[in-house]
Amino acid sequence: MGLQNARGALLRLVSVSIICMGFAQVAPAGMIGTAHLVNEESRAASLSRIEVLLAREDVGRQLEAFGVDRALVVERLNGLSHAELLKLEGQLDSQVAGGDIIGLIGAVFVVLLILELVGVTDIFKSF
């Protein structure tokens, strides 16, 4: 009788699992998830925000003063992963209370931050 009970319980468990499987919403094999496009879009937005900064004349002068080629920086930026780009944006964000970042912290500092994060210089490591 104990065995019967155990078998009954097992059967119930299995049937419940099967029913649950029927209801569980599983993405079909091969589906490319929404996050793929969401990440791609926010990556593009991050990139364009930083590129707008880099395209500024005062930033350009500063890059020149450091002897850094803007094209190299853009190339490095394109090579960053989504997570790295977010980190770069976060760093820029944390430096300012908002508004015009260049006006608030100056082109030199912005350039240094970007260069540091794309790995062109490691100037901040010495602090």
Add this chain to the structure above:
Amino acid sequence: MFGATRVYRWSRLLPALFVLPAGCGSIPPSVSGLPASSQAVELEDTPFYPQERYQCGPAALTTVLVQSGAAVSLEDIVDKVYLPGRQGSLQVELLAATRTEGRLPYVIDGSLAAILQELEMGRPVLVLQNLGVTAIPRWHYAVVVGIDVGRRQVVLRSGTDRRRVTSGRTFLRTWRRGEYWGMVVLAPDQLPAAPDRSRYFDAVAALEQAGRTEEAAIAWQTALGRWPGNSVALFGLGNTRLVLGDYEAAEDVYRDLLEREPDLVVARNNLALALAGQGDYDIALQEIGIALSGNRDAAVERELRDTEATIRRRHSLAD
């Protein structure tokens, strides 16, 4: 993301406090964003869950969840977000627990103006405060239920206080030390008062990934009302339909999207699956062929090949 709105925290309201009571004169441009009706808002019917020791996270989250119409109890939420070892909760857990209730957590801009906008939509705002000092932090979650611009006061459900009234200045000081973190709980068919598209899409995609497919479908539909024809929202809507097994509806959405963006290979990949779901294997494989010929991305190519193999396998099983 460079926080253009952050600079307008109190500063955006302060001029209002001084200028508006005078009722005249030149209103600074930064104030013009504040609606005239924003003198005082208080959501008095917001429920209150007095916190037990250290459990401000669950209490605050339950408050905003219940206010959004979710049927949850404080006990459920304690189990989900309270970390006994840390004597508290983490922000990510509050976000995750919100999703498990089929609601969208949306992190608002860190400004009083942003809180005010949400209050005016009838949504209380869960905020992270630091009530200690920087050296000895005392983290605390509370819920802003009211702002009185004229009196410069903020009204909170906080700890064991059903209605704590605090000066705007004190609130801002404690909120600043919480890095101006605040979130609202949205029903799937609601948009934030001032939605940042990318942040809202992230929130919906996270809800989708958390397995709340039906709610995510509603949210993508809602997003399309605000941003008609947006590719990400259409893709999300198609994907939720596909996961729900509504293949015809998914096909319609993907076709609409591909008409707008014929080169969106990932959408064509999923269109093929929607077709295969209806038994149209040959057309599905044709779509994969089109996608492969237009694709330049190696990672996506592997996905396309996988999908192709999956469809062939299912086709041979179906025959």
